Amino acid sequence: xxxxxxxxVDVARRAGVSQSTVSRVFSAENHxxxxxxxxxxxxxxxxxYQPNVLARSLTTQQxxxxxxxxxISNPFYPYIIEKLTRRLQAMGRQTLLFSVxxxxxxxxxxxxxxxxxxxxLIITSASLSSEMASQCERQGTxxxxxxxxxxxxxxxxxxxxxxxxxxxxxxxxxDAGHKRLAHIAGRAPTSTNRDREKGFSDRLRERGYANWLRxxxxxxxxxxxxxACRLLQRPDRPDAIFCVxxxxxxxxxxxxxxxxxxxxxxxxxxxxxxxxxxxxxxxxSVTTIREPVNxxxxxxxxxLVERIINPQAEPVLELLPGQLIKRTSARxxx
Amino acid sequence: xxxxxxxxVDVARRAGVSQSTVSRVFSAENHxxxxxxxxxxxxxxxxxYQPNVLARSLTTQQxxxxxxxxxISNPFYPYIIEKLTRRLQAMGRQTLLFSVxxxxxxxxxxxxxxxxxxxxLIITSASLSSEMASQCERQGTxxxxxxxxxxxxxxxxxxxxxxxxxxxxxxxxxDAGHKRLAHIAGRAPTSTNRDREKGFSDRLRERGYANWLRxxxxxxxxxxxxxACRLLQRPDRPDAIFCVxxxxxxxxxxxxxxxxxxxxxxxxxxxxxxxxxxxxxxxxSVTTIREPVNxxxxxxxxxLVERIINPQAEPVLELLPGQLIKRTSARxxx
DNA sequence: CACAAATTTGAATGCGCATTCACGCAGTGC
DNA sequence: GCACTGCGTGAATGCGCATTCAAATTTGTG
Numbered sequence: 001x002x003x004x005x006x007x008x009v010d011v012a013r014r015a016g017v018s019q020s021t022v023s024r025v026f027s028a029e030n031h032x033x034x035x036x037x038x039x040x041x042x043x044x045x046x047x048x049y050q051p052n053v054l055a056r057s058l059t060t061q062q063x064x065x066x067x068x069x070x071x072i073s074n075p076f077y078p079y080i081i082e083k084l085t086r087r088l089q090a091m092g093r094q095t096l097l098f099s100v101x102x103x104x105x106x107x108x109x110x111x112x113x114x115x116x117x118x119x120x121l122i123i124t125s126a127s128l129s130s131e132m133a134s135q136c137e138r139q140g141t142x143x144x145x146x147x148x149x150x151x152x153x154x155x156x157x158x159x160x161x162x163x164x165x166x167x168x169x170x171x172x173x174x175d176a177g178h179k180r181l182a183h184i185a186g187r188a189p190t191s192t193n194r195d196r197e198k199g200f201s202d203r204l205r206e207r208g209y210a211n212w213l214r215x216x217x218x219x220x221x222x223x224x225x226x227x228a229c230r231l232l233q234r235p236d237r238p239d240a241i242f243c244v245x246x247x248x249x250x251x252x253x254x255x256x257x258x259x260x261x262x263x264x265x266x267x268x269x270x271x272x273x274x275x276x277x278x279x280x281x282x283x284x285s286v287t288t289i290r291e292p293v294n295x296x297x298x299x300x301x302x303x304l305v306e307r308i309i310n311p312q313a314e315p316v317l318e319l320l321p322g323q324l325i326k327r328t329s330a331r332x333x334x
Numbered sequence: 335x336x337x338x339x340x341x342x343v344d345v346a347r348r349a350g351v352s353q354s355t356v357s358r359v360f361s362a363e364n365h366x367x368x369x370x371x372x373x374x375x376x377x378x379x380x381x382x383y384q385p386n387v388l389a390r391s392l393t394t395q396q397x398x399x400x401x402x403x404x405x406i407s408n409p410f411y412p413y414i415i416e417k418l419t420r421r422l423q424a425m426g427r428q429t430l431l432f433s434v435x436x437x438x439x440x441x442x443x444x445x446x447x448x449x450x451x452x453x454x455l456i457i458t459s460a461s462l463s464s465e466m467a468s469q470c471e472r473q474g475t476x477x478x479x480x481x482x483x484x485x486x487x488x489x490x491x492x493x494x495x496x497x498x499x500x501x502x503x504x505x506x507x508x509d510a511g512h513k514r515l516a517h518i519a520g521r522a523p524t525s526t527n528r529d530r531e532k533g534f535s536d537r538l539r540e541r542g543y544a545n546w547l548r549x550x551x552x553x554x555x556x557x558x559x560x561x562a563c564r565l566l567q568r569p570d571r572p573d574a575i576f577c578v579x580x581x582x583x584x585x586x587x588x589x590x591x592x593x594x595x596x597x598x599x600x601x602x603x604x605x606x607x608x609x610x611x612x613x614x615x616x617x618x619s620v621t622t623i624r625e626p627v628n629x630x631x632x633x634x635x636x637x638l639v640e641r642i643i644n645p646q647a648e649p650v651l652e653l654l655p656g657q658l659i660k661r662t663s664a665r666x667x668x
Numbered sequence: 669c670a671c672a673a674a675t676t677t678g679a680a681t682g683c684g685c686a687t688t689c690a691c692g693c694a695g696t697g698c
Numbered sequence: 699g700c701a702c703t704g705c706g707t708g709a710a711t712g713c714g715c716a717t718t719c720a721a722a723t724t725t726g727t728g
Contacts, residue, residue: 005395005473007714018678023716031676048472053449054388054397055714058683061339063388065430071416078412082405085433094450096399097429099419115387116428138382139339221615250615258616281555281584282592283617341684352708357686365706389684392713 006049015043026051057117066304067118069098069106071125074219074247076274080124080146083297091301093119100126102188102218107132114139120304122146127190128153142307144300147291149191149317156307156315158300162192162273165289165322166199166242169271172287172324173240174207175333178269182213182238184227184248196244196273213238217248224251225259232260232268239268240330246272246279249286253329269330273322280327287330289322296320340383349377360385391451400638401452403432403440405459408553408581410608410625414458414480417631425635427453434460436522436552441466448473454638456480461524462487476641478634481625483525483651490641490649492634496526496607499623499656500533500576503605506621506658507574508541509667512603516547516572518561518582530578530607547572551582558585559593566594566602573602574664580606580613583620587663603664607656614661621664623656630654 008022015022017036024032025040032040043049057063066088070077085095096116098109106126113121114136121136124146133153136143142156149157173181183200186193204212213234215227224243228251231238243249249272256262256270264270272279275290299318307313326332342356349356351370358366359374366374377383391397400422404411419429430450432443440460447455448470455470458480467487470477476490483491507515517534520527538546549564551557558577562585565572577583583606590596590604598604606613609624633652641647660666 005714009714019715020678020680020717021676023714024677027716033676036676048469050445050448050473052451052714054391054451055683056716057388058392058685058714059716061683068431072412073416075409075412078406078409081431082407082433085431089433094446095431097402097415097419097431099416099423111384112428114384117386117388135382139384221611250617254616277555278612282588283584339684343684353685354687354708354710355706357684358707361686365704367706370706386684389713390686392684392715393686395713 005052006047008049008051010047011040011044011049014047015039062308063117063119064093065096065116065118066093067096067098067113067116067121069100069109069113069121069123069126071100071102073102074125074245075276075278076245076247077124079276080293080297083293084122084300087297087301091305105129110135114141119308120144122300122304123148128155130154140311142304142311144303144307146296146300147192154315156303156317158296158303158318159191159320160289160291160296160322161319162195162322163199163202165273166196166201167203168199168289168322168324169242169273170200170203170207172326172330172332173242173269173271174204174209176240176269176331177333178240178331180213180236180238180240181209182215182231182241184215184217184224184231184241184243184252186244187216187218187223193244200242217244217251219245219247221247221251224248225255226251228252228255229259232256232262237268240271241268242271244273246274246276246286246288248272249288249329250278250284253284253286264329265331271330275325279325285327285329287327288325290325291322292320339386340381342383342385344381345374345377345383348381349373396642397451397453398427399430399450399452400427401430401432401447401450401455403434403443403447403455403457403460405434405436407436408459408579409610409612410579410581411458413610414627414631417627418456418634421631421635425639439463444469448475453642454478456634456638457482462489464488474645476638476645478637478641480630480634481526488649490637490651492630492637492652493525493654494623494625494630494656495653496529496656497533497536499607500530500535501537502533502623502656502658503576503607504534504537504541506660506664506666507576507603507605508538508543510574510603510665511667512574512665514547514570514572514574515543516549516565516575518549518551518558518565518575518577518586520578521550521552527578534576551578551585553579553581555581555585558582559589560585562586562589563593566590566596571602574605575602576605578607580608580610580620580622582606583622583663584612584618587618587620598663599665605664609659613659619661619663621661622659624659625656626654 008019012019012022107129110132120142130153133155145157185197217223217227252270272286272288275288279286279288342353346353346356441463444466454476464487467489479491519531549561551561586604606620606622609622613620613622
């Protein structure tokens with residue numbers, strides 16, 4: 001058997017020191033003389049020794065693994081995960097990835113996640129029952145919701161201010177003199193979907209506008225395109241559509257142009273939400289609300305680390321403002 | 335301290351059995367009477383016990399964790415990772431995600447990966463020195479390269495047949511009577527980049543065509559767009575461009591339409607590679623080579639599992655044919 | 669130079685679990 | 699009635715490492 005795993009004992013024997021000393025060298029810890037440190041490192045090098053961090057986690061009670069629960073059908077999330085993973089890596093932590101059905105309750109998979117003794121948990125694109133939240137609480141696993149929040153449960157959340165974002169869009173469309181408004185909402189009952197719609201419709205009502213149209217999609221190109229088709233084939237078709245996310249807006253734009261033969265923005269204005277990279281491409285050039293993703297990521301990690309250090313800390317809800325990005329998919333007030 | 339971790343000993347005490355028995359129940363193992371099994375499960379339920387899989391990995395020598403090394407700037411990879419993660423989850427294994435700079439040598443991060451005692455390693459969008467490959471070999475960690483291969487190293491690889499794909503494109507463009515061909519290649523010296531270019535240019539030469547144009551990009555929209563601009567602003571501008579990947583093709587199409595005022599495919603044909611979902615959207619409608627991603631994913635997992643079971647198995651290189659998908663971004667032979 | 673203090677090192681222990689071994693007990697066949 | 703299986707269970711041990719405690723060594727100080 002050539003592939004016998006090399007342990008700290010092997011290194012110790014080879015370097016002529018005790019296993020404790022090897023451990024000290026690799027924990028970047030205190031009080032090892034330069035001479036022995038060098039001997040140990042040399043021996044480790046020769047043997048190809050890598051410390052077993054899983055074994056280490058047993059005694060330290062820290063795995064340096066962060067769980068991320070997500071689904072990737074909406075291209076918003078890969079960018080988030082990429083950023084999170086990179087930043088975590090720079091902090092010496094790794095990402096254990098769990099994939100769930102879009103907007104499925106995360107409860108099914110949570111027991112599995114907890115078995116891996118992740119130091120903390122980031123949940124995107126899924127929600128968490130308060131029962132499971134308290135299970136995490138009991139086990140001392142901090143949870144941060146990303147782009148979601150849950151008022152009942154004792155978990156932190158980092159979110160774009162979706163209500164204000166919806167209001168900004170309502171203002172933009174009314175100011176530009178649109179007469180017939182519509183919203184393609186998200187189907188799942190998430191805080192994000194609700195808030196974007198709420199901000200939009202509240203502001204419309206405040207400004208005396210009623211009877212906007214409404215369709216649903218599920219944050220995917222195809223269902224967005226279909227929803228837009230239904231709207232645009234009505235006799236009283238809208239002259240402006242606010243889509244719950246950019247990916248839906250792409251579908252809506254293609255529906256308008258290629259399914260219905262309409263011009264954008266002359267015949268119909270389309271507004272999205274997120275500001276995906278693709279939204280800036282000239283083929284779409286989507287007017288949208290930009291989520292402050294970098295700040296959201298930083299804040300998420302900050303909350304995470306704080307609660308890893310002090311698990312007693314009270315959960316926080318952080319709302320960050322989005323920014324209106326004006327491009328050419330919507331007619332503007334002159 | 336309320337958040338004392340619950341261990342199998344706690345469950346054992348509560349259920350009035352030994353720790354061994356608890357362990358047997360949760361290893362879904364042999365020979366536990368129904369009565370005691372029920373008692374143990376009840377006790378576990380009441381205490382909220384979750385077995386610690388990291389501790390388990392110490393004795394079983396299996397972590398059930400699969401490392402995936404990737405970078406996500408090219409949207410091809412999120413889809414792959416999503417699929418891999420889902421399938422792994424269904425097999426009871428989890429994904430530990432490592433992010434690297436595009437096409438960076440993966441050597442820097444590999445020691446870190448090995449510290450997590452992953453059962454196996456999938457590497458996409460990065461290459462592996464043969465020295466590191468043998469380090470994995472020594473430690474008994476099977477490696478599968480996805481969409482890359484390395485002839486020297488003793489690692490398995492699953493790959494689209496990029497050479498044949500390049501040939502298909504060359505045939506398509508010549509058959510349609512294009513007179514002035516160009517290739518936007520990938521900058522990094524990866525097998526994928528090389529093979530796509532090789533298949534394309536070999537076939538051109540075979541058919542007596544020489545002096546095609548060449549530019550480089552790095553599998554990103556922006557650099558693809560810039561490369562296309564350089565080509566299309568030449569006095570002898572090409573009437574067909576083969577792009578190393580779809581994301582580059584999107585940039586090239588926008589360059590043609592919006593930077594150079596050209597019509598597609600009347601003035602210039604654009605062909606991509608990968609068949610991203612976006613390639614089917616009417617705004618782009620990219621003629622492309624579809625990678626058989628589902629079969630590639632299945633094959634990757636099959637190789638992985640085989641080598642986890644039998645680490646002595648010889649490494650394999652699997653080449654799967656791509657499929658030409660004709661859309662409207664390229665003029666076709668009638 | 670003597671003695672206290674600081675530094676370096678090793679032996680022993682435990683983290684949470686799987687697994688081996690041995691033991692007790694019911695059931696089988698004679 | 700007895701030896702013999704075979705199943706269900708517990709005690710003991712080890713996985714690879716960090717950490718505590720005590721011993722050994724070096725350093726600093728009067």
